[in-house]
Amino acid sequence: MKNRYFLWIFLLICFLTIFIFAQSNAQTENSSAKIWRGHENSVTSVAFSSSGKWIASSSLDGTVRVWNTETDKVAHILRSHSGDVYSVSISKDDRLIASAGLDGRVVITELSDGKTSKVFSDLDGWCQAVSFSPDSRRVAVSTTDGKISVWNVESGKLLKTLDAKRGQFSLAWSPDGKYLASGFFSISIWDITTGQIVKTLKGHSYNIYSLSFSPDGKLLASGSLDSTAGIWNVDSGESIQIIESKGFARTWKNKIIIDPINVPVTAVAFSPDGKHLATGGAGRIINIWNASNGKSVSTMQGHTMSVTDLEFSPDGKYLASSSLDRTIRLWSLQGKYGK
């Protein structure tokens, strides 16, 4: 009789343990990332507004979607492009969205009502990357004909055409708005006033898909298809850190297996305090690194296909990621910095 009593207690404890374990796993997945679905093809780029309230995403489905981070709902679906949209940027004053893609047009849209404000279309080839300057007055776009065009957003006047010779996959403005970095196989840093290259950063051996300046403008991070992310000293042009991107997440019999292989890096983003660097790519994993020593701080897994872009919320509490799996994920970074 006593043995049977203990057996029942033992079974009850086992059941409770399994139940609590399953629940905690589910909570981890749900609480760490919000998943936004809606795009009908791969999501290519994400951008946070300065207020943190809006996220814009571009997609190969030809649309740009504007998401409300408070309600998790789509506020606007912009259908101004005819074909793939590869890049999206929100002006720092939270007024405008710039998007660019295969139709070779840069479309400027009002963030508040989703109405098209301006279209820049006098371009050869198609657009690879678009970025607003920190003062929100200029927008830069790189095209496959090797040119980088910079416009005044208000007047619509073409301010500069930079001849990069080859189509630049990525663009990033320095925080003071004086320099523009562009990436192909090497990184070119352009003085936007003179239109000249002031530094060329060499080290990557393949296409550079992503660039991000640290908030103080002293460091520049790069993500390359050569399976590394780099952190560069902008003044000296020297490479400070080379981070190898290892780990490819795949599903095997309903389990996620991480293969320890090198994978292309398509996205890099500095945290708003400049202490951390987030990277993502073909491994479908997002890593957060200590920017000063290149050590891994945190890893986030959930996307089922390659990560295409990353951006921190202005308060550094969230990280937005886009993926070829057609989703956008908004990751809560509480406890992810290893503090």
Place this chain on the structure above:
Amino acid sequence: MQNYNSRLEYEVLKKQTNILERKLKLFKYVWIISFFAVIVSVWTLQASSESQNDTLRLRKLVIIDEKGVERVIIAAPVPEPITLGKRFSRGGNSSGILLFDEEGNERSGYVTTDGYPNVLFTLDSIARQQVLFMTEPHGSTALWIWDQNNNSFQLNVGGESPNLKLIKDGKEMFAQPIGEKKEK
């Protein structure tokens, strides 16, 4: 009088019978002609639909998987290559077959190029081309294989003589024939 009436009736009936006989004959002919017309048109339709099924003429055929991802494209010309959400420039038109992985990245192609009509077969990793097997229009042929670190094996035939190279870390580790170009 009665005789006259019966003869008249007989004549009328005979006339009507003749008319009916003629109508029946005409109907028979119409029926036979219609029957043959129907047979001929059915046969013609069948023949023409068969010939249509034999030949499908189009510029582009796209095969998608259950998620709607484009996995195979047969086209003239094929679209520009796409890798990890960005589209590259191929640098010229090519026509043939492309294969894509489950994420939509181009991973292989079997095409002929316009302008200088090479025929080539490629196998690609997600990021780059790893195998190129190519024949030029006048017979020179090359097989090049790269690894992820850009080490390569290169076999070329045609031109002056066949040659073979192994390249590691950007340096020529093995070459046959050795130093042929220097001697010239």
